[in-house]
Structures are given as structure tokens and as C-alpha cells.
Amino acid sequence: MLPHIQTMHLPRLRGLHIQTRSIIFTGKELEAWGSRNGWSELQHLSVSRASHLIPFISRVPQLTTLHLVADHGQGMQELEDYLQHYQDKPLGVVDILVYNHSSWADDISDAIYHTMPWSILAKVSATLTNYQSVHQPRVVFDPGYLTLSTDDLSRFQVLCPGVTDLTLDIDFTLEHATTNVLEHLGHFDRLAHLMLYVHRPSQRAGPSQDNPLSKFNSEADCGKAFGLIIQTRTKLQARQSLRVGFKEVCNYDVMENNWHAPDWTFWVNAAGQHKHRKRGTDQRLNTLSSIRAKLVSLSCQELARDEQMLQLMIDRPQISDEPTYRGEVEAQLSDYRREIAHRTRVGGMYDDDSQTLYDRWTQART
Numbered sequence: 001m002l003p004h005i006q007t008m009h010l011p012r013l014r015g016l017h018i019q020t021r022s023i024i025f026t027g028k029e030l031e032a033w034g035s036r037n038g039w040s041e042l043q044h045l046s047v048s049r050a051s052h053l054i055p056f057i058s059r060v061p062q063l064t065t066l067h068l069v070a071d072h073g074q075g076m077q078e079l080e081d082y083l084q085h086y087q088d089k090p091l092g093v094v095d096i097l098v099y100n101h102s103s104w105a106d107d108i109s110d111a112i113y114h115t116m117p118w119s120i121l122a123k124v125s126a127t128l129t130n131y132q133s134v135h136q137p138r139v140v141f142d143p144g145y146l147t148l149s150t151d152d153l154s155r156f157q158v159l160c161p162g163v164t165d166l167t168l169d170i171d172f173t174l175e176h177a178t179t180n181v182l183e184h185l186g187h188f189d190r191l192a193h194l195m196l197y198v199h200r201p202s203q204r205a206g207p208s209q210d211n212p213l214s215k216f217n218s219e220a221d222c223g224k225a226f227g228l229i230i231q232t233r234t235k236l237q238a239r240q241s242l243r244v245g246f247k248e249v250c251n252y253d254v255m256e257n258n259w260h261a262p263d264w265t266f267w268v269n270a271a272g273q274h275k276h277r278k279r280g281t282d283q284r285l286n287t288l289s290s291i292r293a294k295l296v297s298l299s300c301q302e303l304a305r306d307e308q309m310l311q312l313m314i315d316r317p318q319i320s321d322e323p324t325y326r327g328e329v330e331a332q333l334s335d336y337r338r339e340i341a342h343r344t345r346v347g348g349m350y351d352d353d354s355q356t357l358y359d360r361w362t363q364a365r366t
Helices: 002-007 029-037 050-056 076-083 111-112 118-124 149-160 176-185 219-236 252-258 280-287 288-297 300-315 317-321 325-345 357-365
Strands: 013-018 044-047 064-071 097-102 130-135 165-171 194-199 245-247 264-268 274-278
Touching: 002 264, 013 300, 029 050, 044 050, 050 076, 050 118, 064 118, 076 118, 097 118, 118 149, 149 176, 165 176, 176 219, 219 245, 219 264, 219 274, 300 325
Parallel strands: 013 044, 044 064, 064 097, 097 130, 130 165, 165 194, 194 245
Antiparallel strands: 245 264, 264 274
16 A cells, blocks of 8 residues: 555544554555655554554654553564654653553563653653553453552652653552552642552452452442552642542453443542542443444444544543543543444454555455
8 A cells, every 4th residue: 555655645634543453554654644744733643553653753743642552562662762863752742641551570571661661751751741551451460460669650750740640550469569659659749630440469369468458349448548648648748639540450341331430539628538439330331232322323434533522522621620521431432442443353463564454455356
């Protein structure tokens, strides 16, 4: 398809979501598109491989939202080597960064190093306000699952001091380290919204007497964790109010219908009292079948249009003041993206980056 991209009239996109693992565009095709100012107005970008970000570097001055997948750090070293040659803002003015990855304690050092996308964070630190670190797949992990340490959090806070919204995974198999991480999160004095995806201890390991939060599965446990965070913020005299959401990680088929909705939300009211609210699931479950029926009836163009509209709603600053409404919109967006991914899932994963699905299709017809 490269000859067509080099000669035909191409649109200047505002949003591009390459979410399938199959090769839709090769690196050369994306570079050719970008060389013709195809990315000059791009605001939202989602890529399923870290190396796919390279053709966009220094060509996306208006980029505000970046969603990157790098399982086990794959492709991150190549991206880092490329980014080091650029100064200023080679990734635009990104204020929302979503980093999907999965790393285990026995991974190679490169994967462990890229538990946080440090090379990207260094380039967007001046504008970043919302960082979401998301692991895949979401299951109940045994001990050994790699999560952030207090050193990681310290480095992140220094690098990106303007972050007000933060989403992280936290592993409650780590005993005292878990308590230290919770207390350290209290040092983020500008933080307004914190979402924690809680990985429970292995069922085989049993509860730990050293870790009061090792059986993290109830309202009381969420309250204890919230208390540790607030205790630190109180000592620092942080003025920014904070809402903390807790989502217990379980099997995907259980979580998929309320992926982004916290099970419990905690905050401190004007009187200094700790308040909380539990997620209501009845309405969501009762309307699930009708939601799927609606999505199935939409055309691909309608799905893409509505997905973009929902994303724009989430990006509006006003929605940050309404966490419940934001959760509902994010849940809708997740439904739409799941349907889009279902329709665009073609074939398996291809290791050959020299051909796109378009190339394979045209070859099959000749």
C-alpha cells in the first residue's frame, strides 16, 4: 500500500487508534503519511506496539492523548533509542498517557526497566496531568507479579510533578512494601484522583500477619488503605482534595462489564470525615444485554463516531469534578472499543512487518 500512500490525497487525522496486533500500516507507510503533514492535527493516538510510535515522533505538535501497549517492555528499547535524539516536545503536548504493559519479576532486566515508560515520560513531563499504568491481562496473579516500588514513585513524582490523575496497579502480596507504597502515594500533594487496581494475595499463600491489608477484599480494607494515604497527606498539609477509587482485580469475564468503575470510592468531606461509596452494579448488569444489542446494530462508521465523542467527553476538564459520571462514560467507551476490536480482529499476530493486511488481501485476490 506504500505507493498509494505516497501519491494519493490523505486526510489530516485528529484521532488514530491502531488497536489490533495485526499489521494495519507498516512503519514506512506511517512515515510517508506523516511526511505529508498527515499527523499535524493529530490529537489522540493509540498504538498496539511501542515501535509503531516512532513514525509519529516530532510530527504530532497537537497530540494530547497517547495510549501505548508494550507487553513485557517489547519495543520500548528501540523507541527509547530513537527518542534520545530529540529535544523539546517530540510527542506534542500530551497530558493523558495510558501505558499498557505486563511484567513479571523473572522477566529480563529490559522488561523490568520498562515497567514505567521513562523515556516517554521525560518528553511529556512538562504537560502530563493524567497517567494510567494498566497491566494486561487482569487476572489474580501469584506472587512475583511486578508492580511499582517506592523508588519508582519517587522518580515519577520528580519527573512529572503536574500529575493530578493517577491510575496504578498495586500488589498486596508484597507485605510491608505495599504499606510503604500506599504511604508514599500520599506525597503526591497535587493529586486529585487516584485509581488503584488491587491484586489480591495468592489464595495458596494465605493471609500475612505482617501485612494488615493482605486480605484486601472488603470495605474495611479499602478504608485502611485510604487512611494510610490520607495520613501522609495530612502530615504534609496537602490542600488538594483527593478521591481514591479501589478496584479489586479478578478474572476478566467478571470485570469486563465494569472495568473502569471502582468498587469503592473514598474521600474526605469538608468536615474532615472519611466518606465512601460502593459501586452500584444492578443497573449496569440489567442493561448489559440492551447495550450489546445497540452496539451490534451500529455501523462501523457510527461506532467510530460515537467512540470519538465519548473520548472527547472524557478529555473535558469539567468531567474530573464528577468521578461517578466519568466512570459511567469510561464504561461506555470500553463497550464501544470492545465492539470495534471484535469487528477488526482479523487473523492472528503477524511477525512480518513488511506487509499490511491490505497487502495480504490484494495478493490473495491476484
